[in-house]
Amino acid sequence: MAPELDMSQYTGLFLQEADEQLHILEQELLALERDPSGDRLNTIFRAAHTLKGSSRAMGFSNFAEVTHQLENMLDRLRAGQQHVTTAIMDALLRTSDTLSTLKESIANGKGDSRDCTKLLIELASLQVDEEPEQSSSSRSGDGLDDLTAELLQKVQSQAPVFHASFRLVKDCVMKFARAFMAITVVQEFGELLVSLPNTADIEEENFGLEFQLYFQSEEPIERFIKSFRGISEVETFEVRPFEFSTPAVADLGTAVGNLATTKSPPKGSAPVTATPEKKAESNQTVRVDVTRLDELMNLVGELVIDRTRLSQIGANLAAKSREDENIGALAETVGHIARITADLQDQLMKTRMLPIDVVFNRFPRMVRVLAQKIGKEVNLVIQGGETELDRSVIESIGDPLLHILRNAIDHGLEMPDEREAKGKPRQGTVTLVARHRDSHIVIEISDDGGGISVDRVRAKAVEKGMLTPESAQKLSDREALNLIFASGLSTASQVTELSGRGVGMDIVRANIQKLSGIIEVDSTPGVGSTFTLRLPLTLAIIRGLLVKDAESIYVLPLSSVIETLKVEEKAVQLVHQQEAIILRGATLPLLPLKQVLVPREKYTQQEVAHRYVVVVGIAEQRIGIVVDSLVGEQEVVIKSLNRHCGDVAGVSGATILGDGNVALIVDVNGVIQKSLRERKWTN
């Protein structure tokens, strides 16, 4: 395989890992503010460490440098040398942001060359001791006794120990950076044991022009010499093997005189007990490319089809020769295969599922920033983050949710003082709840803010010329509320940077509909608002209602089907030359499917005494789709239409039925829109 191909492969892996670790980093950092426990710090530290390691391995030195600084900061927090303050928190979060930006830049093929000096300086400057640090003071002066002791303590393996001393050029402007690069080299090929001055001092540029590093490595010394040579602004450097003199072990006090000048080659075995490095916890997961899962899904789909055919063939054979003993065995085997295939499909679906936490986890951060910016106090409560849904839905649900959340905070919640005056707690609460209901996921976003004033929505709609004052008054409160999803309508009195421009809720609704979902709003003035989203668990497999019309089988997504009816021919009435029926007191317009999905061959409708009507709904609209007959209910795997088919109005995709034939999936929303458009023209 070509080397550059390999590299890009690793970049992908690196990015995936970085994604994961950055995610952990951010989550845990946010949690840290509330609960600065040691465990949490350890988790964060591990994430930072992993990031450092992998970015360094990939040669993203800038990324590695930032993570290294982060790691140092965290190390201090972990060791209790410093405590978490808001300033530190901010810096840590900014670091996490910067890393994300760098990661994006790498993902876009632009490398990690962004200048992060400011952040690095900030991080370094925050690493100030709250109390005088004992270890550094004890190492002041010559400090070689302690050095040996420290080295002995830190030596972890049998690898030889080296000593490197550097002298920077006189007018070196980035002492820290140079020293840091040297440390980076060391850590790349080995383990840094001790640095003089200590790393904290190096980071604060608390040293003259010289610094020394003691490290362990299995690599030959030439490798270091070569790498150190690449560091600019270094006047001279010297690397040599370092040896503990045996008496040093026996008697630490006397052995240190010529320690720094020892020139003898390292002995194979350092006189220390080797403590094997703690291995990272083994991971019980594997990363799989989604396209591979899709392929697998296709294969299972084929299996399902063949299974159906197999049982058909078995039935045919059985009808022919009842005597054959193999027939029974065949039926049994087919039954077994059927069960296995069903399980397989089920398991595969589960593999594609992700907890909605993946999306939700982005929000605490956003809420924190937003609340700070606009001076509100917000408590974000997240429930049901473990609720699982298909990747395809996860990917497209983030933005609409984010938008609703922003709205809730920006417009929904009142300012703290105002809340106090109303007798509410200063801190507003926004709740984000996800749960499964039937084969759907329901997400509720509610706030305990001022609620939406229905009258203001009405007034606004009239003002924008969307409705006449009379028709606005005729709307029920619920209908009026849902006007906020119409485009160009925002009830926010002020346009802010974040929301209130009147674009937004309509896009939110459009996005939700694209996912075959439904969004509704409920609000009580003074108490708060609740947005409810109902979404299918997956976009790859849907439950469909199979209907027959003009000799073809169509699939209607069950998510938009409300009920099916058998309507007597005489119950059908004409309104504006359009057919309609009265269903439980409400007028239900009828729409023959043939009228929208016009069959190519001329098809003559037989005289029938009744019609089959499928009542479908998108948001508040209800319409009865008339079909020739109902076939049944089935899970279908959605296949998108080939590019060569062009855009077919009223069809959202295709699927393969049990008999191996292809059936089209009806785009209910598209059908309704198309019929509305055509009606407008004819009227």
Next chain:
Amino acid sequence: MSGLLAKEEKHADDRERVEEQQLVVFRMEGESFGVEIFKVNEIIRLQQITPIPNSPRHLLGLVNLRGKTIPVFDLRCRLGMPLAVPTNKSRIMVVEAEGERIGVVVDEVTEVLSIQSDEREPTPELLSGHTDDCVTEIVKHDSRLITLLDLDKVLVA
């Protein structure tokens, strides 16, 4: 015919290298058509095609190709021929067009033919018709005439 021969000689003059090429040959309306073999993925029996409403006439519909749905086009429609009645010799030729697999229905696939690249020649002007945008060359092989189809152009319609 003499004009044709003259053209061939002229064509033979500016030829540089002769290569062997393979064509999938199929028949429609008594005419032999050829498609370069590397464009053809596979040839399957005619199976039930699900029509797509509101789609262009030359798009016959979708078929199930081992768990994938692929669109099937009517080549006759594109070539200005009358619609055929499917027979048990009818086949769907699965080809790769612009990175995606599609099917075209043909009356009968007869053979895979090895030709020399110098047997290819531009369509004689007198023979070119309204399909000349997708039929730019013909092949003369052992005194047989085969119309060479440029599938990419056929499907752009």
